[in-house]
Amino acid sequence: MQADQIAWFCDRAALDVAPALIGAELAVSGIGGVIVETEAYEADDPASHSFRGRTARNAAMFGPPGTAYVYRSYGIHWCFNIVCRPGSAVLVRAIEPRSGIEEMVRRRGTADLRRLCAGPGRLCQALAIDAALNGTEIGTGGLVLVPCASGGPVVAGLRVGISKAIDRPWRFGRAGSRFVSRPFIKTA
DNA sequence: AGGCTGATTTTCT
DNA sequence: GAAAATCAGCCTG
Numbered sequence: 001m002q003a004d005q006i007a008w009f010c011d012r013a014a015l016d017v018a019p020a021l022i023g024a025e026l027a028v029s030g031i032g033g034v035i036v037e038t039e040a041y042e043a044d045d046p047a048s049h050s051f052r053g054r055t056a057r058n059a060a061m062f063g064p065p066g067t068a069y070v071y072r073s074y075g076i077h078w079c080f081n082i083v084c085r086p087g088s089a090v091l092v093r094a095i096e097p098r099s100g101i102e103e104m105v106r107r108r109g110t111a112d113l114r115r116l117c118a119g120p121g122r123l124c125q126a127l128a129i130d131a132a133l134n135g136t137e138i139g140t141g142g143l144v145l146v147p148c149a150s151g152g153p154v155v156a157g158l159r160v161g162i163s164k165a166i167d168r169p170w171r172f173g174r175a176g177s178r179f180v181s182r183p184f185i186k187t188a
Numbered sequence: 189a190g191g192c193t194g195a196t197t198t199t200c201t
Numbered sequence: 202g203a204a205a206a207t208c209a210g211c212c213t214g
Contacts, residue, residue, distance in 0.1 A: 074207050075196035121207045161206050
């Protein structure tokens with residue numbers, strides 16, 4: 001999809017974009033798959049990097065909708081976000097591997113498809129996402145995003161690995177997918 | 189199956 | 202100096 005169409009798609013609350021991205025196709029230089037897990041981070045959200053205003057690290061979060069925000073996590077991993085309205089973004093937490101599986105297996109050092117891209121750090125390692133993509137416009141530079149009309153049933157749950165605003169059910173997943181980073185609690 | 193810990197580096201207090 | 206939107210490996214039971 002063209003960059004301007006992606007910008008249009010992302011120009012709304014992260015809370016709207018996050019579930020809408022379930023089922024979308026994500027690829028870097030032809031290697032990727034289908035998004036099965038996301039999390040929303042809003043501008044007024046204590047768990048968001050943007051909560052205390054713009055800094056050197058989170059500058060990309062204040063760029064136009066459709067910008068990629070990539071940051072280093074725990075000093076080791078990379079995490080990939082899609083910027084929505086300024087100061088808000090969607091963390092892509094897992095994809096179902098589809099294209100370039102051989103290359104992803106090589107980068108990850110495991111042939112376990114279920115865990116190949118299940119988690120923000122694993123996903124970035126499999127797709128070779130790093131700081132070079134931070135601040136770039138999705139739809140350019142080999143970064144491909146193709147939203148789909150119906151990604152199937154979407155389930156929601158609590159976000160993972162945060163210590164603030166832990167009660168917001170802003171984690172979204174494709175119902176029944178085996179490729180999510182952690183199971184979603186079943187609701188009655 | 190589930191819990192703990194080390195790795196590693198940037199950011200903010 | 203502590204915490205961080207994590208992960209893999211090793212421990213126990």
